[in-house]
Amino acid sequence: MRSSGQEQQQMRSTWQKLHIDLPLLLGILSLMALGLFVVYSAGGQSMAIVYRQAIRLGVALFIMLVVAQIPPLSYRKWAVPVFVLGILMLISVLLFGHVGKGAQRWLDLGFMKFQPAEIMKLIVPIMVAWFISQENLPVKLSTIVIAFILVLLPTLLIAKQPDLGTSLLIASSGIFVIFLAGASWKLIGICAGLASAFVPILWTFLMQDYQKQRVLTFLNPEQDPLGSGYHIIQSKIAIGSGGLEGKGYLQGTQSQLEFLPERHTDFIFSVFSEEFGLIGVGILLSVYLFIVMRGLWIAVNAQHAFTKLLAGSITLTFFVYVFVNIGMVSGILPVVGVPLPLVSYGGTSMVTLLAGFGMLMAIGTHRKFHV
Amino acid sequence: MAPRRVIIRNHTSEANLFARRTFIAFTGVLVLLLILFSNVYTLQVNSFEKYQTRSNSNRIKLLPVAPNRGLIYDKNGVILADNKPVYSLAVIPEDVDDLKASIANVSQLLSISADRQTKFFKAIKGKRRFKQLDLYSRLSEQQVALFSVNQHKFPGIFVDARLKRYYPFSDLTTHSLGYVARINRRDANKLALADKSENYAATHGIGKLGIEKYYEDILHGSIGHQEVEINNQGRIIRTLDFTPPVPGKDLTLTLDIELQMIAKRALSGKRGAVVAMDPRTGGILAMYSNPSYDGNLFVHGISSKNYKKLLNSKNLPLINRSVQGYPPASTVKPFLALTGLEEKVITPSSKVWDPGWYQLEGLPNKYRDWKKWGHGWVDLNKAIEQSCNIYFFNLAFKLGITKISTMMERFGFGDYTGVDIHEESKAIMPSVGWKRARYNKPWYTGETLSVGIGQSYWTVTPLQLTQALTTLVNHGHRKVPHFLHATSELITVADKTENTFVAINYEEQAPLVLKQQKNWDLVLNAMHRTVQVVGATGHSAFKGSHYDAAGKTGSAQVARIKQDEKYDAKTTQESKRDNAMFIAFAPYKNPEIVVAVAIENVAKGGGGTNAGPVARQIMDQYFGSRMFTSSLDEQTTSTEIITAHQHVHSSASISLPDNVTQHDTLQRDSTFQQDYISQKNNGAD
Structure with missing residues (x-):
């Protein structure tokens, strides 16, 4: 133990200058590395898929580092105009959007296509955090009501596309801000009651047929084992047959023989647990827990209400990804199309996710520059 | 942005509030993680076995593999039933x-x-x-x-090759071999009842008739299994395990395809049947029923048009006449004579006066001889040589029906011969009890007289005739008629496992013992004279043969002829004309072949002129081929030469004299039979 405290201090400050939070980075990198291995196994053992994913990860990491350089309190200046722009883009998606996979999510800007909903994942918590942090905490009822409207507007617009997964994530990112800002328990109780009253309305008026089918399938997958229940049944078989130790890397029959659907994207957790078993799952969940703990640590130690709320929201939303994805593939939640963060193959959500981590790192490393 | 009022913040209380809320959120995170983990734990630990089973049943399929059906050879190793690849266009x-x-x-x-x-x-x-x-x-x-x-x-479209049964000799062998056809619902039910369904999981055809049906269990073999891993498309990824099927055993028959061809040629244009048997073993050398039909038609599923044609043909090709009952007529006279000698109602020298008719005392009916003016004084030899009805009316009257039927039953008449095909008829040996059971009527003496010349209710199958004749020429040693000579068996000698034909051992039958042994030869001698004495009924058929034959003719009345009515074949409706019968054996000393012939509704003459020549041709072929191929005969009795044929299933390798061995393409050729016969004759004559 030669490397004394001073040396460590030196190290930390070097990382600090680069605005990189080392524990967070290590957690992210280890999940990404693991993800590449599992994608190789799940993607029919094709290196091409692995390369493509590696490039995406590189781009996303770069964006994370860039975002980390921006002083977090400066987001506040941009909160309102970017939020308004985002809402306008969501509306234009509904009007002129590109239809893919039965849903309008893409906006074609001529030179590139992109999903405004992805950007809203970051803008909504910034907007709500900025709005709430203007007043003293705990948050007041009138503020909460406006904050709710700020959350509900993009949520409904995205749900209409329809993209249930993203709207769920956006709603929770806003609600987390409100919760962390100290909304009274009485109010939380009332809201929970209202939300459950809202469910029948959601079911009858807002949900698409395929979304309803997903929920029905979730409630009883064996009802239609070859049709809509097929995915979830095959996924549970994959997970269950992995057992304690798993079938071994590249040995998962459910995934290698293609019984499992969407193997390298939404259902990658099933591939992982088939091949690595309960032990692997334990390790994976521990890494996620570590990242969440680190994120919350950054939030608690942030020195401004705005950054506290933002960091907390980003971290908890990240956890929602994990919970919804694993919950849906293991049969305790309906299938809503949320990827396993940092592991699933795919680009769009990865970029926003890492931009979020970039903000977390910024909040953790820009302490000296608060206004 | 509008100017905002200055907020005096209480940083400490805000931080505390935030820390409390974060702690609560973190607790929530822990709880949810625990829920995720315990759910996965339930799946992977508690329900592991259930999901492992389901995972395996997803990917592992057990594919049944059909065994190859055993092939069938004739006694000389000529292939009679082959497995031929058939190509079909299959689609998934x-x-x-x-x-x-x-x-x-x-x-x-x-x-x-x-x-x-x-x-x-x-x-x-x-x-x-x-x-x-x-x-x-x-x-x-x-x-x-x-x-x-x-x-x-x-x-998704491909050519699928499957082995299907093929009978190169088509209609020549159908009545004895039978055929294999698609397993239908009834077969499937039977297999299920016999607990054999599993063994037939991959099998398409099953023996429906004849030897193919009788030896189904031996020919079929045992199913194999291929354990394969499949993907979600059902496509086979790899084979995990393979248990090869055990092919069915090959059969060598006693049948001689050359004799079979001669039989077909001899019967051409006629309705009738020939059975030739080796009296030393009971092995059937030839069994042919004309007209016949092509068993290959049924292998691929016969069209309803073709089937109707066969079914409705007035010549009834579907019936195997060799095992159907015919009135035996005079062919059973030697057996009746033997009964008379045994029962001492006649002696070899006792004579009967034949004025041309026979009349029972006190009855007006006259029973006529076939010769209008009669034969004069008739003794045993003359009675058989000339087939004298009056002698046998007299004999039958003295014996009575019970003594006749008892003795005839000992020769096997009126019962199954036990041959190894299922289609056999028992025919009818009439008796007092039989008539009572069948018609609930008493027996009349007049009927006894008819039985005395092989008429009345009495019917016999050509196969029964060969069996009875075998017992006769063997002096009472009975043989069960059979087709199967040997089956292929895996035999390990000195660490080498070989597929070798092993002959079947047929059980010795309880002999028919006479009180006086000399009676056998008295009757056999009379049959010998029937063929050898100039002017006897069977003489013309075997004139000039180089082997020493014996036999008996028969002409069966099919329609009733009224008292004093005269039968004239020309004026009689075709289906009511007489049947011609003939039985023969040769050589007279130590017989090697017995033959029975039945021909329906002949236009002119009786057994001697119609059925006799058929028996003659069979025997000429039998002894002819022996004369010219004596070295071959020695070979075929040993198992090695037959084993050699094992390995040349698909090519038509036939052990024949040098000048007829090369027939590589013959088997596929429809003109094979013709070629074969003509070549064979060139070689033999």
């Missing part, structure tokens, strides 16, 4: 992108009729997923070649 609809277009294109390529396409689309409904379906069965070689070149254009 799930693997075809645009089914309608693909089927239309491939049909155009191979000229498959629209009718067949419609049938195919009908068959698709209700089919199991990823199961193949035949679009066209029995592709020609040209079609196979044409498709193979274009296969890349038709994913």
Whole structure:
């Protein structure tokens, strides 16, 4: 133990200058590395898929580092105009959007296509955090009501596309801000009651047929084992047959023989647990827990209400990804199309996710520059 | 942005509030993680076995592999029942992108009729997923070649080769071999009852008739299994385990295909049957019933048009006449004479006066001899030589029906011979008890007289005649008629396992013992004289033969002839004309072959002129081939030469004299039989 405290201090400050939070980075990198291995196994053992994913990860990491350089309190200046722009883009998606996979999510800007909903994942918590942090905490009822409207507007617009997964994530990112800002328990109780009253309305008026089918399938997958229940049944078989130790890397029959659907994207957790078993799952969940703990640590130690709320929201939303994805593939939640963060193959959500981590790192490393 | 009022913040209380809320959120995170983990724990630990089983049943399929059916050879190793690859165009609809277009294109390529396409689309409904379906069965070689070149254009469509039964001699062997055809619902039920369904899981055909049916269990073999790993498309990824099927045993028959050909030629244009048997073993050398039909028709599923044609033909080709009852007529006179001698109602020298008719005391009916003016004084020899009815009316009257039927039953008349095909009829040996049971009427003496000349209710099958004759020439040693000579068995000698034919040991039958042994020879001698004495009824048929034959003729009255009415074949309706019968054996000393012939509704003459020549041709062939191929005969009795045939299933290797051995392409050729016969004759004459 030669490397004394001073040396460590030196190290930390070097990382600090680069605005990189080392524990967070290590957690992210280890999940990404693991993800590449599992994608190789799940993607029919094709290196091409692995390369493509590696490039995406590189781009996303770069964006994370860039975002980390921006002083977090400066987001506040941009909160309102970017939020308004985002809402306008969501509306234009509904009007002129590109239809893919039965849903309008893409906006074609001529030179590139992109999903405004992805950007809203970051803008909504910034907007709500900025709005709430203007007043003293705990948050007041009138503020909460406006904050709710700020959350509900993009949520409904995205749900209409329809993209249930993203709207769920956006709603929770806003609600987390409100919760962390100290909304009274009485109010939380009332809201929970209202939300459950809202469910029948959601079911009858807002949900698409395929979304309803997903929920029905979730409630009883064996009802239609070859049709809509097929995915979830095959996924549970994959997970269950992995057992304690798993079938071994590249040995998962459910995934290698293609019984499992969407193997390298939404259902990658099933591939992982088939091949690595309960032990692997334990390790994976521990890494996620570590990242969440680190994120919350950054939030608690942030020195401004705005950054506290933002960091907390980003971290908890990240956890929602994990919970919804694993919950849906293991049969305790309906299938809503949320990827396993940092592991699933795919680009769009990865970029926003890492931009979020970039903000977390910024909040953790820009302490000296608060206004 | 509008100017905002200055907020005095309480940083400490805000931080505390935030820390509390974060802590609560973190607790929530822990709880949710715990829920996730315990759910996965339930799946992977508590329900592990359930999901492991389901995972395996997803990927592992046990494919049954049909055993190859045993082949059937004649006594000289000529293949009679072969397995021939048949190519069909199979489709897995799930693997075809645009089914309608693909089927239309491939049909155009191979000229498959629209009718067949419609049938195919009908068959698709209700089919199991990823199961193949035949679009066209029995592709020609040209079609196979044409498709193979274009296969890349038709994913999901492929040529499937399957072994199907093939009978190179077609109608020549159908009545004895029977045939294999598709397992139908009734067969499936029977298999299920016998607990054999599993063994037939991959088998398409089953023996329906004849030897194919009788030896089904031996010929079929045991199913094998291929354990394969499949993907979600049902495609086989790899074989995990393979238990090969055990092929069915090959059979060598006692049948001689050359004799069979001669029989067919001799019966051509006639309705009738020939059975030839080796009296030393009971092995059937030839069994042919004319007209016959091609068993190959049934292998692929006979069209209803063809089937109706066979079924409605007035010549009844579907019936095996060798095992159907005919009135035996005079052919049973030697057996009756033997009964008379045994019962001491006659002696070899006792004579009967034949004025041309016989009359029972006190009855007006006259029983006529076939010779209008009678034979004068008749003793045993003359009675058989001339087939004198009066002598046998007298004999039958003295014996009475019970003594006759008792003795005849000991010769096997009126009962199954026990031959190894199922189609056999018992025919009828009439007796007092039989008539009572059948018609509930008493027996009349007049009927006894008719029985005395092999008429009345009495019927025998040609096979029964050969069996009874065998007992006669063997002096009472009975043989069970059979086709099966040997089965192929795996035998390990000095660490080498070889497939070798092992002869079947047939059980010794309890002999028919006479009170006076000399009676056998008295009757046999009379039969010898029937053929050898100039002017005797059987003489003309065997005139000039180089072997020493004996026999007996018979002409069976089919329609009743009224008292004083005269029978004239020319004026009698075809179906009411007499049947011609003949039984013969040779050589007289130590017989090697017995023959029975039955020909229906002959135009002119009786057994001697119609059926006799058929027996003659069979025997000429039998002794002829022996004369010219004596070295071959020694070989074929040993097992090695037959084993050699084992390995040349597909090519027609036939052990024959040098000048007729090369017939590589013969088996596939429909003109084979003709060629074969003519070549054979060139060699033999």
